[in-house]
Amino acid sequence: MEAAKIKNDLGTISIADQVIAVFAREAALDTTGIIGMDDRYSHGISSVISDEDAEGVRVSVKGNLVSLNLYVCVEYGGRIPEIALQLQKSVKENIYSHTEITVSEVNVNIEQIIFP
Numbered sequence: 001m002e003a004a005k006i007k008n009d010l011g012t013i014s015i016a017d018q019v020i021a022v023f024a025r026e027a028a029l030d031t032t033g034i035i036g037m038d039d040r041y042s043h044g045i046s047s048v049i050s051d052e053d054a055e056g057v058r059v060s061v062k063g064n065l066v067s068l069n070l071y072v073c074v075e076y077g078g079r080i081p082e083i084a085l086q087l088q089k090s091v092k093e094n095i096y097s098h099t100e101i102t103v104s105e106v107n108v109n110i111e112q113i114i115f116p
Helices: 017-029 080-099
Strands: 003-008 011-016 034-037 057-062 065-075 103-114
Touching: 003 017, 011 017, 017 034, 017 057, 017 065, 017 080, 065 080, 080 103
Parallel strands: 065 103
Antiparallel strands: 003 011, 034 065, 057 065
């Protein structure tokens, strides 16, 4: 398990990658055009621990850099580049508002297009 660390005058705060993944998934599912997250085992948070609350999110923490890979299902008819851009913005804002961690990159992987 990796953890993002925030240092301040009082000490250090460690935030587990699973927590970051849950916030990312929450933001993704609230984004217009995103129908769901891809829940294949290979896209789990880690190879050792999987958390069903964070399906479709992979978190990588290296030093102070946090990067995310999101595996999403989009609704047919939407403009994929616009949906992906809004998704990136929403995820970064949601994680920062909850944790004050700046996400360096959000990689969006469109796994499925869902037809009505």
